[in-house]
Amino acid sequence: MRPDRGEWKTDKNVVEELKERFPDSILKVSELRDKLLLVELKRGDLPEVLDYAHNSLGGQFLTMAGTDYVESLNRFIVDYVLGWYEQGTVLVVRASVPRGDENFPASTPRMPVADWYEREVKETLGLNPVGHPNPRKLLTSDDWPEDLFPMRKSFKNETPPPIKADARFPFVAPENAGSFNVVPYGPYHFAIHEPIYFRFHVDGERITGVDLRAGFNYRGLEKIAETRMSYETLPFVAERICGICGSVHGEAYSQALERAAGFEAPERAKWIRTMMLEIERIHSHLLWLGVATHMVGFDSGLMQFWRVRERIMFLAELLTGNRKQYGMIVPGGVRRDIREDKKERALGEVAEILVEYQELLDAALGLSTLRSRLKGVGYLSKEDAKRYSVMGPVARASGVDIDARRDYPYEAYPHFEFETPVQTGGDVLARTVVRAYDTLESIKMVKQALETLPDGPVHTPIDYIPPDVTSVGLVEGPRGTDVHYLITGGEDTVYRWRVRAPTYANLPATPLMLIGETLADASVVIGSVDPCISCTERMIVVDNGTGKERIISGWGPQEGLA
Amino acid sequence: MSSILKLLKLGIKRGRVTLRYPAEKTPTPEGLRGRPVLDFDACIGCGACAKTCPPNALTVEEKENVWTLRLFYGRCIMCGLCEEVCPVDAYRFSEEFELASATRRDLEVELRLLRVKCKGCGKYFTTKRALDNTVAEYSELADGYAEEFKDMIYLCPDCRRMDWSEALADAYREARYES
Numbered sequence: 001m002r003p004d005r006g007e008w009k010t011d012k013n014v015v016e017e018l019k020e021r022f023p024d025s026i027l028k029v030s031e032l033r034d035k036l037l038l039v040e041l042k043r044g045d046l047p048e049v050l051d052y053a054h055n056s057l058g059g060q061f062l063t064m065a066g067t068d069y070v071e072s073l074n075r076f077i078v079d080y081v082l083g084w085y086e087q088g089t090v091l092v093v094r095a096s097v098p099r100g101d102e103n104f105p106a107s108t109p110r111m112p113v114a115d116w117y118e119r120e121v122k123e124t125l126g127l128n129p130v131g132h133p134n135p136r137k138l139l140t141s142d143d144w145p146e147d148l149f150p151m152r153k154s155f156k157n158e159t160p161p162p163i164k165a166d167a168r169f170p171f172v173a174p175e176n177a178g179s180f181n182v183v184p185y186g187p188y189h190f191a192i193h194e195p196i197y198f199r200f201h202v203d204g205e206r207i208t209g210v211d212l213r214a215g216f217n218y219r220g221l222e223k224i225a226e227t228r229m230s231y232e233t234l235p236f237v238a239e240r241i242c243g244i245c246g247s248v249h250g251e252a253y254s255q256a257l258e259r260a261a262g263f264e265a266p267e268r269a270k271w272i273r274t275m276m277l278e279i280e281r282i283h284s285h286l287l288w289l290g291v292a293t294h295m296v297g298f299d300s301g302l303m304q305f306w307r308v309r310e311r312i313m314f315l316a317e318l319l320t321g322n323r324k325q326y327g328m329i330v331p332g333g334v335r336r337d338i339r340e341d342k343k344e345r346a347l348g349e350v351a352e353i354l355v356e357y358q359e360l361l362d363a364a365l366g367l368s369t370l371r372s373r374l375k376g377v378g379y380l381s382k383e384d385a386k387r388y389s390v391m392g393p394v395a396r397a398s399g400v401d402i403d404a405r406r407d408y409p410y411e412a413y414p415h416f417e418f419e420t421p422v423q424t425g426g427d428v429l430a431r432t433v434v435r436a437y438d439t440l441e442s443i444k445m446v447k448q449a450l451e452t453l454p455d456g457p458v459h460t461p462i463d464y465i466p467p468d469v470t471s472v473g474l475v476e477g478p479r480g481t482d483v484h485y486l487i488t489g490g491e492d493t494v495y496r497w498r499v500r501a502p503t504y505a506n507l508p509a510t511p512l513m514l515i516g517e518t519l520a521d522a523s524v525v526i527g528s529v530d531p532c533i534s535c536t537e538r539m540i541v542v543d544n545g546t547g548k549e550r551i552i553s554g555w556g557p558q559e560g561l562a
Numbered sequence: 563m564s565s566i567l568k569l570l571k572l573g574i575k576r577g578r579v580t581l582r583y584p585a586e587k588t589p590t591p592e593g594l595r596g597r598p599v600l601d602f603d604a605c606i607g608c609g610a611c612a613k614t615c616p617p618n619a620l621t622v623e624e625k626e627n628v629w630t631l632r633l634f635y636g637r638c639i640m641c642g643l644c645e646e647v648c649p650v651d652a653y654r655f656s657e658e659f660e661l662a663s664a665t666r667r668d669l670e671v672e673l674r675l676l677r678v679k680c681k682g683c684g685k686y687f688t689t690k691r692a693l694d695n696t697v698a699e700y701s702e703l704a705d706g707y708a709e710e711f712k713d714m715i716y717l718c719p720d721c722r723r724m725d726w727s728e729a730l731a732d733a734y735r736e737a738r739y740e741s
Contacts, residue, residue, distance in 0.1 A: 321595035366565035
C-alpha cells in the first residue's frame with residue numbers, strides 16, 4: 001500500500017495544469033513513452049515554468065542536460081527533467097538555444113537545486129545561464145580554458161588539455177566576514193572515497209560557512225560514450241562510474257535504452273536484475289554503516305558490519321563471478337543465469353546473513369553512546385530536503401517519503417513486498433537508522449527474488465533502437481535515485497548520455513547540514529551523505545591583518561593551496 | 563542486557579573471521595571472473611575480441627605479413643566480452659585475480675600470427691589460421707552452391723566485392739542479351 005502523503009498534489013495532471021497556467025509559453029507537448037512526457041518551451045519562460053512546476057506543483061528535480069545539435073539543426077537544446085513520484089510521471093522540459101546566441105535564463109535564483117546543473121552546462125557546452133548567482137567552474141580543472149567546451153560535438157576527445165600553471169579557483173569568503181579561520185578539507189584526504197575539497201570557515205569550533213570545489217574526478221565518461229562506445233559496451237563503462245553502485249548505473253542505462261527502444265526484458269532477467277540491485281544495496285549500506293561507526297570512533301562496529309558485509313561480497317562473487325562490478329546488467333537482460341545449485345547455496349547464505357545482521361543491528365543500534373553521538377547532528381529540514389531535491393536515505397531521513405523502487409516501478413519491484421523506512425529526525429542518527437532498516441528489507445528482497453525466480457531466458461537481443469529518442473532511466477541506488485538521461489543516436493551509439501548520480505543531488509545540500517555544527521562533527525555529517533571523510537589533516541590560518549594565508553600541516557608548508 | 567554486553571557476546575560468539583592472507587588463500591567460488599587466459603593454439607586471429615573490448619585492453623596491429631594481438635592485463639576489466647564473442651572459444655577465465663606486479667611487462671601478452679596475401683591484388687588481408695578456418699567451415703557446407711564460390715575465400719574484401727559485382731554485371735548483361 002502506498003502511504004498517504006497528503007501535502008503533495010496528486011489529483012491533477014501536471015501537464016494540463018502547466019498548459020492552463022502558461023498557455024503562451026508552451027510550444028508543444030508530446031508523450032515520448034508511457035509516463036514520460038516532453039514539454040517544449042520558449043527559452044525566456046524557462047525559470048517561470050520550472051519554478052512553478054518544482055516549487056508549487058512539487059516536482060522533484062531529477063536532472064538537467066544540454067545537448068549539441070549544431071551540426072544537424074544549428075541549435076542547442078537544454079532539458080530539465082522533473083519527476084512526480086506520487087504519479088510516477090517524468091516530465092522533460094525542453095528549450096532551444098540557437099547557435100550564435102548561446103544564452104538562456106538561469107533557473108537557479110528561483111530554484112537553488114539547479115545550481116550545479118546549470119554550471120555544468122555552462123562549462124561543458126558553453127551555454128550561458130544568464131543571471132546565475134554563482135557561475136564558477138564545477139567540473140573542469142582550474143586551468144581549463146573558458147572557451148573550450150568538451151561536450152560540444154566539435155570537440156575531439158583526444159584533444160590534450162592545455163596547461164596553465166597560475167590558474168586559481170575563485171573561492172568565496174563568508175558574507176559577514178569578521179574574524180574567521182579557513183580549514184581545508186580534502187581534496188585528497190586519506191579517508192575520502194571521492195576527491196572533493198571543502199573549505200570550512202570556522203569561528204572557533206563552529207562552522208560558519210562552507211565552500212566546496214568538486215570535479216577532481218571528472219573523467220569525461222559521457223564524451224567517451226558518445227564517441228567510441230557502442231550500445232553493447234557502454235554498460236561496462238556505466239558500471240565503472242562508481243565502485244560501490246555499479247549495477248545501479250548499468251541498470252539505469254539499460255532501463256533508459258530499453259525504454260527508448262520500447263523493449264521489455266525477459267521475466268527471469270528482471271528478477272535477477274532486481275536481486276543484483278538489492279545485493280548491491282546491502283553491501284553499500286553495510287560498508288557505510290561500518291565507515292560511519294568508524295568515524296565516530298566505534299571501531300567494533302566497523303569490524304562487525306564488515307564481517308557481515310564480507311558474506312554478501314561472497315554471495316555476489318558466487319552469483320556473478322566478481323565481488324564488485326558484476327557485469328550482469330546489459331541492455332536486453334542479464335549476462336549470467338543462476339543455476340539451481342547456486343540458487344540453493346545462495347538461499348542458505350541469505351538466511352545466515354539475515355540472522356547475523358539482525359543480531360548485530362540489535363546490539364549496535366541500541367548503543368546509547370552511538371545514539372547520543374549521532375543525535376541532532378547535521379540537521380536537514382524537510383523543507384530544505386524538498387527544496388534541494390535530495391535523494392534516497394538523506395531525503396527519507398528528513399521525512400520525505402520517496403523511493404524510486406515504489407514510485408517509478410521498474411524491473412520486478414512491483415511483484416515484491418517491501419517497506420521503505422522513513423524517519424523524521426533529519427539528523428545523522430535518522431540517516432543511520434534509515435540505512436540500517438533499508439538493509440534489512442533488502443536482505444528479505446534477495447530472499448524473495450531467489451524464491452520466486454521465474455523460468456525462461458535471461459537475455460533477448462533488442463532488435464531495433466530508433467534514433468533521436470529522448471529517454472530517462474530512474475533507479476533507486478543505495479545513495480539515492482540515480483538518473484540517466486539519454487538520447488539515442490544513429491550508428492549504434494548514444495547521441496547524448498547524461499549521468500546524474502545521487503551524490504550530485506545530495507552534496508549541494510551538505511553546506512546546509514554543516515553550518516552551525518562543530519568541526520569535530522564535520523566528518524560524520526559529510527559522511528552521512530555517503531562520500532566519507534575522516535579528520536582534518538591540515539589547516540590554513542587567514543591573517544585578517546595582512547590577508548596572507550599560512551598553512552599548518554603535518555606535510556610541511558604547501559604554497560598555493562588556497 | 564545492555565547493548566555493549568550484547569556486542570561483546572557477539573564478538574566472542576563469531577570469533578575471528580580474517581584469513582592469514584597471503585599465506586592462506588582466499589576461497590574463490592566456481593565461475594570466478596579472474597584473469598582471462600588466451601589459448602594461443604586455438605586463436606585464429608579474427609580480431610573480434612579486440613573490436614569489442616570496452617577498455618581497449620586488447621589491441622590488434624597489422625603489419626605486412628604479421629598480425630599481432632596484444633593483451634594488456636593492466637587495462638583489463640574482466641568483463642568477459644572477449645570470451646563471449648570468440649568464435650573458437652580461445653578465451654577462458656582463470657581463478658587468478660592477484661595481478662599485482664613490479665613490472666608492466668608481466669601484464670602483457672602478445673600473440674603473432676602470419677598473414678596471407680590476396681590472390682587477386684596480392685595484398686595481405688587476413689591471417690593464415692583464419693583462412694584455414696574459413697576453408698574448413700566452408701567445406702562443411704558441401705553443396706554445389708558453396709563449391710561455385712569457393713575461390714572467393716582467397717580474395718580480400720575489396721577484390722571479393724569487385725569480383726562479385728563483375729559477376730553480377732555479367733549476369734545482367736547476359737540476361738538482357740538473351741531477352
